[in-house]
Amino acid sequence: MTYPEHIRPVTVTRDRNGFWTHPHYFQSASDEATRAEFGDWMHRHNLTCxxxxMENDAPPHVIAAWEKGSxxxxxxxxSAPAGEGWFIGxxxxxxxxxxxxxxREVK
Structure with missing residues (x-):
């Protein structure tokens, strides 16, 4: 399987709060990203997303703690989507x- 240049799966090392962003992930030109901007970026890199x-996927204790301010x-x-080739962006x-x-790469 080949991936677009620079957008390949890499080891996910989450920060102390559990967040992480791929080093080559989309960056908006302005403070407010638009769907069109993100869509253009995905198209240029031959990706789908x-x-x-979290509110629909995390264990209840994580959601409850978040709602209390954690x-x-x-x-x-x-949870990974169905199918092969998915990686965290x-x-x-x-x-x-x-x-x-x-x-993941568009076939």
Missing amino acids: ATRW TCISDWQP SIHDTEDGPVCIWL
């Missing part, structure tokens, strides 16, 4: 809560 929201989500191990916080962005 899938999301896992900033640590390291006990959440995001980012585990980060958003206005809607923590999310894991899975990436």
Whole structure:
């Protein structure tokens, strides 16, 4: 399996709070990224993505702690989408809560 240049699976080493971003992951040109910008980036790198929201995927104790103000989500191990070739692009916080962005090459 081949991956686009610079966007290959790498070892995920999450920070003390459980967040991590691939070193070659999408970076917006401005403070507010748009879906179109992200879509263009994925197209340029021949990638597709899938999301896992912590609120729908994490163990109840992680969700409960987050809702009580904890900033640590390291006990959440995001579920991979069905199929082969997925790798983590980012585990980060958003206005809607923590999310894991899975990436894979478009066949």
